[in-house]
Amino acid sequence: MFELGIADLARGLEAGDFSSEELTSAYLARIKEKDSVLNSYITCCEEPALQQAKAADAARASGKATGLSGVPIAHKDIFCTDGIRTTCGSRMLETFIAPYNATVVEKFNQAGMVTLGKTNMDEFAMGSSNETSYFGAVHNPWDLERVPGGSSGGSAAAVAAHLAPGATATDTGGSIRQPAAFCGLTGLKPTYGRVSRWGMIAFASSLDQAGTMTRNAEDSALMLNIMAGHDAKDSTSIDIATEDYTANLDKPLDGLRIGIPKEHFAEGLKPEVEQKIREALTEFEKLGATIREISLPNNGLSVPAYYVIAPAEASANLSRYDGVRYGYRCDDPKDLEDMYKRSRSEGFGAEVKRRIMVGTYALSAGYYDAYYIKAQKIRRLIKNDFDKAFQEVDLIMGPTSPHTAFKIGAQNNDPVTMYLEDIYTIAVNLAGLPGISIPAGLVENLPVGLHIVGKSFAEAQLLNVAHKFQQQTDWHTHTPGI
Amino acid sequence: MTWETVIGLEVHVQLATASKLFSGSSTRFGAEPNTQANIYDLAMPGTLPVLNREALRMAIKFGLAIDAEIAMTSVFDRKNYFYPDLPKGYQTSQLDFPTVGKGSLTVTLEDGSSKTIGITRAHMEEDAGKSLHEDFHGQTGIDLNRAGTPLLEIVSEPEIRSADEAVAYLKKLHSLVRYLGISDADMSKGNMRCDANVSIRQAGDTEFGTRTEIKNINSFRFVEKAIHVEVERQIDILEDGGRIVQETRLYDSDRNETRSMRSKEVANDYRYFPEPDLLPITIDEAYIEAVRATLPELPDAKRERFMSEYKLSEYDALVLAAERETADFYEAVVAECGDAKLSANWVSVDLQAYLNQEEIDIDDSPVSPVQLGGLIKKIIDGTLSSKTAKTAFALMLAGEGDADTVINNNDLAQNSDMEANTNIVVSVLKNHPDQVEQYKSGNTKVISFFVGQVMKETKGKANPQQVNEILKDELSK
Numbered sequence: 001m002f003e004l005g006i007a008d009l010a011r012g013l014e015a016g017d018f019s020s021e022e023l024t025s026a027y028l029a030r031i032k033e034k035d036s037v038l039n040s041y042i043t044c045c046e047e048p049a050l051q052q053a054k055a056a057d058a059a060r061a062s063g064k065a066t067g068l069s070g071v072p073i074a075h076k077d078i079f080c081t082d083g084i085r086t087t088c089g090s091r092m093l094e095t096f097i098a099p100y101n102a103t104v105v106e107k108f109n110q111a112g113m114v115t116l117g118k119t120n121m122d123e124f125a126m127g128s129s130n131e132t133s134y135f136g137a138v139h140n141p142w143d144l145e146r147v148p149g150g151s152s153g154g155s156a157a158a159v160a161a162h163l164a165p166g167a168t169a170t171d172t173g174g175s176i177r178q179p180a181a182f183c184g185l186t187g188l189k190p191t192y193g194r195v196s197r198w199g200m201i202a203f204a205s206s207l208d209q210a211g212t213m214t215r216n217a218e219d220s221a222l223m224l225n226i227m228a229g230h231d232a233k234d235s236t237s238i239d240i241a242t243e244d245y246t247a248n249l250d251k252p253l254d255g256l257r258i259g260i261p262k263e264h265f266a267e268g269l270k271p272e273v274e275q276k277i278r279e280a281l282t283e284f285e286k287l288g289a290t291i292r293e294i295s296l297p298n299n300g301l302s303v304p305a306y307y308v309i310a311p312a313e314a315s316a317n318l319s320r321y322d323g324v325r326y327g328y329r330c331d332d333p334k335d336l337e338d339m340y341k342r343s344r345s346e347g348f349g350a351e352v353k354r355r356i357m358v359g360t361y362a363l364s365a366g367y368y369d370a371y372y373i374k375a376q377k378i379r380r381l382i383k384n385d386f387d388k389a390f391q392e393v394d395l396i397m398g399p400t401s402p403h404t405a406f407k408i409g410a411q412n413n414d415p416v417t418m419y420l421e422d423i424y425t426i427a428v429n430l431a432g433l434p435g436i437s438i439p440a441g442l443v444e445n446l447p448v449g450l451h452i453v454g455k456s457f458a459e460a461q462l463l464n465v466a467h468k469f470q471q472q473t474d475w476h477t478h479t480p481g482i
Numbered sequence: 483m484t485w486e487t488v489i490g491l492e493v494h495v496q497l498a499t500a501s502k503l504f505s506g507s508s509t510r511f512g513a514e515p516n517t518q519a520n521i522y523d524l525a526m527p528g529t530l531p532v533l534n535r536e537a538l539r540m541a542i543k544f545g546l547a548i549d550a551e552i553a554m555t556s557v558f559d560r561k562n563y564f565y566p567d568l569p570k571g572y573q574t575s576q577l578d579f580p581t582v583g584k585g586s587l588t589v590t591l592e593d594g595s596s597k598t599i600g601i602t603r604a605h606m607e608e609d610a611g612k613s614l615h616e617d618f619h620g621q622t623g624i625d626l627n628r629a630g631t632p633l634l635e636i637v638s639e640p641e642i643r644s645a646d647e648a649v650a651y652l653k654k655l656h657s658l659v660r661y662l663g664i665s666d667a668d669m670s671k672g673n674m675r676c677d678a679n680v681s682i683r684q685a686g687d688t689e690f691g692t693r694t695e696i697k698n699i700n701s702f703r704f705v706e707k708a709i710h711v712e713v714e715r716q717i718d719i720l721e722d723g724g725r726i727v728q729e730t731r732l733y734d735s736d737r738n739e740t741r742s743m744r745s746k747e748v749a750n751d752y753r754y755f756p757e758p759d760l761l762p763i764t765i766d767e768a769y770i771e772a773v774r775a776t777l778p779e780l781p782d783a784k785r786e787r788f789m790s791e792y793k794l795s796e797y798d799a800l801v802l803a804a805e806r807e808t809a810d811f812y813e814a815v816v817a818e819c820g821d822a823k824l825s826a827n828w829v830s831v832d833l834q835a836y837l838n839q840e841e842i843d844i845d846d847s848p849v850s851p852v853q854l855g856g857l858i859k860k861i862i863d864g865t866l867s868s869k870t871a872k873t874a875f876a877l878m879l880a881g882e883g884d885a886d887t888v889i890n891n892n893d894l895a896q897n898s899d900m901e902a903n904t905n906i907v908v909s910v911l912k913n914h915p916d917q918v919e920q921y922k923s924g925n926t927k928v929i930s931f932f933v934g935q936v937m938k939e940t941k942g943k944a945n946p947q948q949v950n951e952i953l954k955d956e957l958s959k
Contacts, residue, residue: 199529233530235530235760236758236759313758316570316571319564319572320525322571324569324624325525326526365753368753
């Protein structure tokens, strides 16, 4: 049962092979048994999960179950859940219980899906290794000494270790795709605006996007069918009709034009990783695609631009955590200023404070033009690079990360090295485009991710391409054997 | 030395929307603390703003009324600062791309001259909540009912040259936003607030002096006083060879002085940047024209019409057209009685005196326009003299009923019976032959003596106009 993905579980439930209650109980028991070594969940929702499972079984018995009804999933602890605590990986929200559901959570609940728990993450989604979580580092199921990637490291580790058949995740600079690559999963970041951000705790508003962490492209399509769509409560969500993302999964790839950015195959890319990516590209050629080299000349500026824009937005987004209305408040503040200073100093971790300071600096009088405005101009150039590339090719492919999962603690001494983790993924967020990472092989028994980027709202195409690859290869079926 | 005062005003007007600028919470005034603050107003994690389109419509309406440039694209920004009653830690406002651009307002000054004052811009922003320092045993309570209420900040050019001009400008703004129906603009409730930038320079200088900003002045009278004391303070400093410090000052109405706010409170770098949770607002010409079509007749146009349609003096027209409610009341009185001049007098003098004394709005007048028109009709038809009419009006204000009722109940109708009044006149003349002689020898003033005598005989009920005519008739016989 734990080998089954979301699509298979839905078929099993429909066929009566097992009930949602059996399935949910089994997963809850497995989480209890295995997660002590992984730390992939911050909160496990036993009682409410079983209630949801029973309700789904009852709905099925009365013929009212639809689609994924009764299938359990996990939610990244960045999505607010009514009545269940939402920490965002921070001490600041250690005891915070939202009185509302994120739109994403609400949609999965409406679809009858079961919430197993809330997954661990880098604090406020700031990190690429899941080591900044107040609730401790997450361990990669492929090698417990290694990181699962971040910030959606908990979702990735849980799905890879079969502690959930699928999970929600979010991606601001690579936070779905990089952990998907490190854990051998399919991680989809949709187009900015495709999925509502309402109730999803903000890191960098103009970059944050919710997506999926699954075992294969079909599962991702099924989840996206539920998540996607315009939401009047999110002014940046886009009012363009959604589609059935499973409808074209099997479409042949004949004539597909794939672009390979030369900047993504340059210095820094580990040769073994490059080899796996090249092998994957060969598979696409066999499927009828043509491959050509392209250039994204401003790619090198994406990390510096991102580390101005994202912290700038974050510095304001995180101002609300002031100890006044909810969240962490220091003991015995002697006055208002003391309360602000100590609540925020004690409630936030080092990486969050670093980014608040960077962002505050970038927005300060005298520096705003040199940093924020300049970064916005670079953002425009990066978008132009993609627009130009997409005149010649349909999709862009390359490695998701320059290497495989690194050891816990290995990159803690230098924030800039850590920031370079997202060198291939970050430009996609700056341009607002959809991207997916799919398993493309193993190097020393660690997964390698292939990164595929499409035009705006090309999610169906990305999933189609990923699915065809997964029919041709079996990398996505490899498991860490936990 | 002759000093010239330079003033620019920043006026915050609360837009009269039913719900807040970015959330569905009610904006009603005076509710129990925190009963009108939803999860967005509380800045709960993951909540997002959605622009209230009605606030946008009102801002544009204002822009059209001051003949301003309306931005086809305007942008909200975050203004960052920490304060307990600012839940998000930033105020959502508009910095570089406000919805309303350059416009102007023409005000009429005391001496009857008019002056056009430029308006730099008007932008939408959200209000903060309130900190409550009482009843919390040394702690501070926060009420977020007001947090997120839409404000329109209207910024004038530094073209105001005296406290009187400042007050005239404010009154005109007050009148205008109420005409437009976009704000109650009640300064006592804080839904119209004023900050004044004040500097002085020597007459003839082209450069501006260093300015101070006086915050949160909450009545027209205080605006006048605050500017006066601040100008005097600045003159004293400069004439003593000192220097003005650019700073924010608070007006203390109890002590009638301005004083410096601690520099800590004002030395803020607000780190403005575009609000990423909202897309730029884009509108088109069709939308602007649709809003324009909803503009009511504005004070200046109404004043002109009152002068041409009702033949009112410029002064009467100005007074009656200043407030939409007064103008509407006046026109309803005219519609009832048909006499524009009498109606103007009664509304702007007698009724207004009562309203001022009782401190009530014309909408709450105990005498309705139809009732006042009814009273004026009784003057026109001779039932009431101007004197008895005032008595009747006082009774009506006291709630004794309409004109007919108070006239009947209090026996106020004057006697216009020609025959009876002629008999009395004849007998008065007969009894005062000396005075008749004086009249006939040219002292026509003595006629008022006869009128007095007739009134005495009739206990004031005879129609004085008629008595006058009869007297002239009889005396010329």
